[in-house]
Amino acid sequence: MADQILTVSGLGKRFGGFVALEGIDLAVERGERLGLIGPNGSGKSTLVNCLCGTLHNETGSVLFEGKPLDGLIAHERTRLGLARSFQLPKPFHSMDLVDNIRIPLLYTVNARRGGHRLTAATIAERCEELLGHVNLADKARRRPRDLTQVEMRKLELARAVATEPRLLFADEAMAGLSHSEIEEILAVLMRLNEEGITIVLIEHIMSAVMSFSTRLVVLVAGHKIADGPPQEAIRNPEVEKAYLGE
Amino acid sequence: MRNSVFWAVLLAVGLAFIVLSRVLIANEYFYFAGYVVLEYIVLSTAWNILGGYTGYTNFGTGAFFATGAYSSVVLHKLPLLLHTHFGLTIPPVPLPLMIVVGGIVSGLVGLGTGYLTLRLRGVFFAIATLALSIVVQTLIVNWDFVGGSRGIYIIRPALAPITGGYIQYLFSLMTLLAVIAIGIARSIERSRLGLGFHAIRDDELAAEASGVPTLNLKLISTTISGALMGMAGAPLPYYVTYLDPTSSFNLAYAVNSVAMPVIGGMTSWVGPLIGAILLGTIQQLATVMISSAANLLIVGLLLIAFVTLAPNGLIGLRRQNPFLFSFQGRVSRRQIWLQFLLPLIGIVIAVNIAGALVQVFFPAIPGLVLAQLFAIATIWPQLAVCAKRLHDRGRSAWFLLVGLIPAVGGVWLFVECYCLSGNSGANAYGPAPDTGVPAALAQAA
Amino acid sequence: MIQLNLLINALVSGILLGGFYAAVSVGITISFGMLDIANISQPAFILLGCYAAYVTNLYFGLDPILTGIVMMPLFFVLGMAVYRLYFFAFERRGEQAIQGLAFFFGLLFVGEVSLVLAFGVDYRFVSAGYIGPSLHFGIIELPLRMLLPCVFSLLMVGLLQLYLTRSFIGRAILAVSQDGLALQLMAASPKKIKQIAFGISIATCSVAGSFLIIIQPVEPSIGRDYIGRIFAICVLGGMTSIPGMLVAAMLLGIVESITSTFYGPSWSPAVAFGLLLVTLAVRPAGLLGR
Numbered sequence: 001m002a003d004q005i006l007t008v009s010g011l012g013k014r015f016g017g018f019v020a021l022e023g024i025d026l027a028v029e030r031g032e033r034l035g036l037i038g039p040n041g042s043g044k045s046t047l048v049n050c051l052c053g054t055l056h057n058e059t060g061s062v063l064f065e066g067k068p069l070d071g072l073i074a075h076e077r078t079r080l081g082l083a084r085s086f087q088l089p090k091p092f093h094s095m096d097l098v099d100n101i102r103i104p105l106l107y108t109v110n111a112r113r114g115g116h117r118l119t120a121a122t123i124a125e126r127c128e129e130l131l132g133h134v135n136l137a138d139k140a141r142r143r144p145r146d147l148t149q150v151e152m153r154k155l156e157l158a159r160a161v162a163t164e165p166r167l168l169f170a171d172e173a174m175a176g177l178s179h180s181e182i183e184e185i186l187a188v189l190m191r192l193n194e195e196g197i198t199i200v201l202i203e204h205i206m207s208a209v210m211s212f213s214t215r216l217v218v219l220v221a222g223h224k225i226a227d228g229p230p231q232e233a234i235r236n237p238e239v240e241k242a243y244l245g246e
Numbered sequence: 247m248r249n250s251v252f253w254a255v256l257l258a259v260g261l262a263f264i265v266l267s268r269v270l271i272a273n274e275y276f277y278f279a280g281y282v283v284l285e286y287i288v289l290s291t292a293w294n295i296l297g298g299y300t301g302y303t304n305f306g307t308g309a310f311f312a313t314g315a316y317s318s319v320v321l322h323k324l325p326l327l328l329h330t331h332f333g334l335t336i337p338p339v340p341l342p343l344m345i346v347v348g349g350i351v352s353g354l355v356g357l358g359t360g361y362l363t364l365r366l367r368g369v370f371f372a373i374a375t376l377a378l379s380i381v382v383q384t385l386i387v388n389w390d391f392v393g394g395s396r397g398i399y400i401i402r403p404a405l406a407p408i409t410g411g412y413i414q415y416l417f418s419l420m421t422l423l424a425v426i427a428i429g430i431a432r433s434i435e436r437s438r439l440g441l442g443f444h445a446i447r448d449d450e451l452a453a454e455a456s457g458v459p460t461l462n463l464k465l466i467s468t469t470i471s472g473a474l475m476g477m478a479g480a481p482l483p484y485y486v487t488y489l490d491p492t493s494s495f496n497l498a499y500a501v502n503s504v505a506m507p508v509i510g511g512m513t514s515w516v517g518p519l520i521g522a523i524l525l526g527t528i529q530q531l532a533t534v535m536i537s538s539a540a541n542l543l544i545v546g547l548l549l550i551a552f553v554t555l556a557p558n559g560l561i562g563l564r565r566q567n568p569f570l571f572s573f574q575g576r577v578s579r580r581q582i583w584l585q586f587l588l589p590l591i592g593i594v595i596a597v598n599i600a601g602a603l604v605q606v607f608f609p610a611i612p613g614l615v616l617a618q619l620f621a622i623a624t625i626w627p628q629l630a631v632c633a634k635r636l637h638d639r640g641r642s643a644w645f646l647l648v649g650l651i652p653a654v655g656g657v658w659l660f661v662e663c664y665c666l667s668g669n670s671g672a673n674a675y676g677p678a679p680d681t682g683v684p685a686a687l688a689q690a691a
Numbered sequence: 692m693i694q695l696n697l698l699i700n701a702l703v704s705g706i707l708l709g710g711f712y713a714a715v716s717v718g719i720t721i722s723f724g725m726l727d728i729a730n731i732s733q734p735a736f737i738l739l740g741c742y743a744a745y746v747t748n749l750y751f752g753l754d755p756i757l758t759g760i761v762m763m764p765l766f767f768v769l770g771m772a773v774y775r776l777y778f779f780a781f782e783r784r785g786e787q788a789i790q791g792l793a794f795f796f797g798l799l800f801v802g803e804v805s806l807v808l809a810f811g812v813d814y815r816f817v818s819a820g821y822i823g824p825s826l827h828f829g830i831i832e833l834p835l836r837m838l839l840p841c842v843f844s845l846l847m848v849g850l851l852q853l854y855l856t857r858s859f860i861g862r863a864i865l866a867v868s869q870d871g872l873a874l875q876l877m878a879a880s881p882k883k884i885k886q887i888a889f890g891i892s893i894a895t896c897s898v899a900g901s902f903l904i905i906i907q908p909v910e911p912s913i914g915r916d917y918i919g920r921i922f923a924i925c926v927l928g929g930m931t932s933i934p935g936m937l938v939a940a941m942l943l944g945i946v947e948s949i950t951s952t953f954y955g956p957s958w959s960p961a962v963a964f965g966l967l968l969v970t971l972a973v974r975p976a977g978l979l980g981r
Contacts, residue, residue, distance in 0.1 A: 054451060073461075074454040083455070090452035092445050094513070103445050106438050108457030163457055303792045305731075362972040369729045370926075370971055372792050376731065377919045377964035384961035395957070497915070501800050504793055539807045546801035553793045554780035608809060 003030040004063075005167050005198050006051070006082075011060030013043075013050055020046045021222045024060065028167065028200065033193055035213030035230065036202045039242055042219040044202050045087060048169050052084045053077045065166070079108050083165030087172045089152040091144035097155060098140050101127040104162040126162075134158045134188055150181040157188060167198045174205055182208055210234070218242070249436060253429050260425035264418045268410060277417045281485060283526035284420040285478050289499065290506035290518035291427040292474035297504070298512030299440060300467040301447030302368050306359075306375030307503040308495040309382040310472045313355050314348030314479030315489060319392045321347060322400060322483065340407070341419065345480040352476020353469045355382075360468035364461060383495045397490030400483040416481050427474050431515040434470075443467055475503075498542055502526075505549040511559025520560055528619075536612045544616065570627040573643055577634035578679040579667050586631050587664065590624065632659065637675035638668030696830050701952040702945060703831055709944025710841030711906060713848050713937050714899045715917060716924040718892035723922070724930040725868035726885055726892075728777065732795045733921060734914035735802025736766065736893050740900020741909045742810060748817040755817045756843060759901030763894045770893025773798070774886045799914070806911040814908035822905060840902035845937075847898055851891075852933045864888045868931060916960045923967035 006028040013021040021043045028034055038044050049055040051062060053074035062069040064080055072080075092100050105123050118126065131137045134154040136147075144152060153173050160168055170189060174182045186208055193199050203209045209216070209230070216233040218226035220242040226233040233239060247255075267276070289307060296302050321339040328334040355378075363374040387395045406415035434440040442463045445453035454460050483489045502525065510521025525545065532541045556563055563571040569585065577586075597620045604613030633643035639662060649659040671678055715737060722730045743762050744755035781791045821835040855861035863884045903909060924943055928936035947962045 052455065054455070074451075075457050075459050078455055078457045086452065086455070090449045092448040092452065094444055094448050095441075099441065103441060103453070103458065104456040107442060107459075111457060159452075159456060297789060301789055303789045303796075305792075305796060359968075362968060366971060368789065369792065373729070373731070373918075373922050374968055374971055376915075377922075377967050380916065380919055380964045381961050381968070384958060387957055497800065497803075497912075501796070504796060508790075508793055537808075539804050543801060543804045543808065546797050546804060549797035550794060550801065553790050553797065554776065557790055 004028065005030040005065055007063040008051070009061050009063075011047070011050060011057050011062065013046055013055065013057045019222055021050070021057070024219075024224055026217065026224065026227075028198060029215075030166075030198055031193070031196065032198060033189075033212055033214045034198075034200045035209040035216045036200055036219065037204070037206070037209055037216065038219035041221075042242075043222040044219055045171060046222075047219065048084060048171050048200075048202060052082060052169065075107070078104075078163050078165075079112055081164070081166040082169075083160040083163045083167070084169035085153075085156040085160045085171055085173055087175070089144075089156045091147075091152060091155055091159075093144055096141050096143055097131055097136060098124075098127045100144070100155060100159055101130050101162050104159055108163040130158050130162050133161075133191075150177055150184065153177070153185060154188065157185070161192060161197075165197060167200070168192065169200045169202065171202045172204065173201075174203060174208055186212055249433055252432055256425050256429050260421050264421050267417070268414060274411075274413065277411075277413045279530040281413070281417050281420050282530060283523060284417070284424045286502055286506060286522040286526040287424040287519055288420070288427045288478040289475055289503040290510070290522045291424075291431050291515060292471045292478070293503040294507040294512055294515075294518045295431055295434060295443075295474075296467045296471035298507055298517070299434065299443040299447065300464060301450075302364075302464065302467070303372040303504070304375045304468075304471065305372055305500055305504070306378040307475055307500045308497065309375070309379040310352045310355060310475035311479035311482075311499050312386065312491075312495050313352045313382060314345075314476030315482040316386055316392050317348045317351045317476070318344040318480045318483050319398060319400065319489060323391070338403070341415075341481060341484065345419070345423070345477050348480030349473040349477040352479070353473030355476075356468040356470075356472025357465060359472075360465045364464045364468065379495060379500070383491050386491045386495075393489065395491060397488055398483075399488050400486075402484050402487060412484070416485055419481055420478075423474075423477055426477075428515055428519065430470065430474070431518075435515060439463070439466070498538075498545075501542065501545055501549065502529075505545050505552075507559070508549055508557075509552045509559055511561035513558065514561065517559050517561050524560075532615075536615060540612050540615075544619070547616075569631070571630050573630050573633045575634055575676045576638040576668065576673075576679045577631055578638060578681045579635070579664070580682045581679060582631055582635055582664060586627070590627075594621065594624070632663045635663040635668070637673075638679060639666060640669050640673050640675075697952055698949070699830060700832055701948045703833065704837065704952075705945030705948030706941060707833070707837040707841040707944070708906075708948055709941035710844045711837070711899075711902055712920060712924060712944050713940035714840070714844030714895065714902055716921045716928075716936055716940055717848050717851055717933065718895040718899070719921045719925050720928065720931070720933060720936045721864070721888055721895075722892040724925050724928075724932075724936075725864065726888055727868075728774075728889065729792055730795050730889075730892070731792065731918055731922075732798035732802060733892070733896065734917040735799045736769075736896035737900045737903060737917065738806060738909065738911060738914045739802065740766070740897040741904040742806060742815070742900075743897065744901040744904050745810075745815045745817055745909075748819070754819055755901040755905055756839070756898075759898040762897040766897040767890040767894040770890035771886050773893065774889035777889075778882060778886075799918075803911045803914055810911070812910055812912075814910045815904070816908040817904050819905065836905050840905055843898070844902060847895065848933065848937060851895070855933070860884070860887060864891075916963075919960070919964035919967055923963045923970065926967065926970050 004027050006026070008024055008026040011021060011024040011026075012019075024047060036044055036047070046055065050057040051069075053069070053072060053076070064077070064082060067080065069077055069080075069082075092103065095103075102123060105118060105126055110117050128137060128140060131140050134157060136151060136154055136158065139147065139151070144155065147155065157170065157173060160170075173189075174185050177185065182205065189199055189201065189212065201209060201212055213230050215228065216226070216230040217224060218233055218236070218239050220238070225238045225242065226236040267280070271277075289311065293304060293307060296304055318341075321344050325336050325338055328336060359374060359378055360371075363371045386392060392398060402412045404412075406412045408415055408418070434443070442453070442458050445456065445458050446460050446463060450460055486493070506521030506525050507518040508521070509525060510519065511517030525548070529541050529545070532544070552559060556566060558566060568575070569577070569581075598614075598617045601613035601615075601617030604616075606613075629646060633646055636643055636645050641662075645662070646659070648655045651658075667681070668679070718736075719730065719733050722728045722733070740759060740762065744758045747753040747758040748755055777791065777794065780794065821839055824835050826833040826835065826838065855865055864887070867881050867884045867888070920943065924936055924939045927939035927942065943963055943966065946966070947959055950962050951959050
């Protein structure tokens, strides 16, 4: 079997009587760009939350680089190399952008066992560097409230990247953005992928997903109904039915 | 300022305060009142570590404070107990040791409460702290060894370990505790730990996703906060000499430890200090003039007012409303009349009428006193706005001091600020403010 | 034999008490359980209801329960005003929970101290024909001063449940508690609905307060004992469910009554709070975020 970075088997999640996810099997290859799509309420964000440890799944197991994740809480999974950006950006409002980036550096990179402890000077450099990669270097000393929508999204991604992940969940990072802004974000994600980070892109914007992904997974009403190369997955009659109705 | 330097300065200031007051002030009342204000400095600084820095509200200050007090009671009675039941003789437990023990016990209580409830949303932690107060109080009420509901009498030692009376000794200890609390707060503020706390306060989910071990940090915060509160409570039995559950769990401690940081400002160690000194001193002075219930009413009203109107407290006012509170920039003659003096006169009249009405219908509530307090509160805005008018006329704000010259000074200042127009165009203090005259006309003049 | 007698009467007392506790807690089930507003000042409004009943009873000889019902519209308006202020200061800005909590804490405190200034710290009570006599069924004693509030409480809670599940506004309240956005799409304003709901939660305090002063003499600081009770009942009852809240209220009433009978009344306040702490520690379902 090729190098699987993430293996999900039979994952299920309920909210009281409501079944949000059921029997999800998913294998993510190292280095690929996986697109995860589905109508509203299909469970995409719930799946991301379960995989990242924000929510607890009742059934199923998850292996990350061969290691079981069950029972690990969110910050432990981040320290293993799993990162995510949030659908609605959640910056640290009371701090400037540099400190926003400093937190994952202090608490993930420095905290990793067997990892290299960064000095304060290195951390400061790294913050500027990471902000520079997303073109936010000139706003480094500003607060998140001074940022535009797309800049907040970029900050969100920069913060996730600061944790030095091997797998990144980009949760609807492009909702509500203009065409050129979408291109900007896609360029950032593409560059990250070229540097070796496996990307799972959760998105509604079909053009972006189709052009970016090497593989497509479709969720409908908590079940996976398609999994394969983008063009094939789209042509799946179940997918058409889910998006366009009977 | 580097942290080590700050600690050195802080310690020096603390010691200077102790020595100077000992040398200069003989009035016992100063030490009694001062002890309470210092106590509040410790309590509000401690509260702010969990509340302001980490974002978790604690309403159970009384529980931690009283835990410290009652652990001292236990240690105070320990020598007698050991002697009568086991024939062991140990010397009386020294107060500094009691303070340490009080801190440890309260810290453990904080850790326990946190462990039970910090996995849940912040609001449940707050409610749990309310519950904690009642639970601990009920336990004490039913524990006869420490006096139960009847209370207990503690006899102050005749001699203090250092020169001077015992109350001066307590005052000195509390000053040192205040130094320790402030030092710890500032150290945390600047550290990796403090950054983690702030991340939790700003967005706990995002913090967790960034690798911050939120539960552990919250437990640390609760433990430190609780421990400091316990340390503040440890000397209490010797201060009051009669300790009973109702007074030690007094809701006043809970409200004040919330109100002082809120009013002073929760973002740094300066806020609780200012809040405690200001509010603490006002309350000590007010208790002689008005009833303690009316006193607490004022605190409650101030808390509500600040939390709704000035959520960043006094230290945040400059940024929140530069016109009224900042000493920088310029203000025009038109602005000071239309945006300041006239509204102020209206508000002062309204407040005084309201105060008089309250005084008439509810004699127990000192309406007119509250109205006077409002007048005192306008001093800072008056100074700030006048300073900006002086800037507008090209003068430094130091000219405000001219107003201190009897009669003449006041008149000069009034004329300067309210009657004369400012420099046209920009000057050393900034660009021209809005004078109501269109720019083109102003240039031509 | 004597023990059994005590136990049965403690049980009966507990049930009667539980019914009353339901009236006290239904308000917080609405404001906290459904609207997610941690109104810890609720006991202050209940005490206001107590003293309102006290004043009308003292000066006009009015029946306390009647006062409680008549004052409901006033309390409703007061509740809406408080929500308005809360919304202006916090919800609109999306401020931290911490400041909302401090606001209600300040309100609780100002309420208690104002009552102390207005009425003093002495215990106050009302007089009515049903305070004193009891019904007897064999060994079971039913004090009327507990029976009547219990019956009326259950009536009020039942009516509220009907209102919430049958009327348009009631169902809108249930809807907004689950999804404010969906409500907006239905062209109803979440803010107005929340305002009405909060007003209702305070209106219940008028009646609950009149019951309280019938059951026992009151003084301003007893409100603090009720904070733990109402939140314990709301949390135990599953937060949003009124039937659940009723069961929890009964449970608490019974446990408190038995503790009081066999271990002494000084342990009573700790029962509710202890129960709350234990519930928070072991029943995380439904309490972990929304």
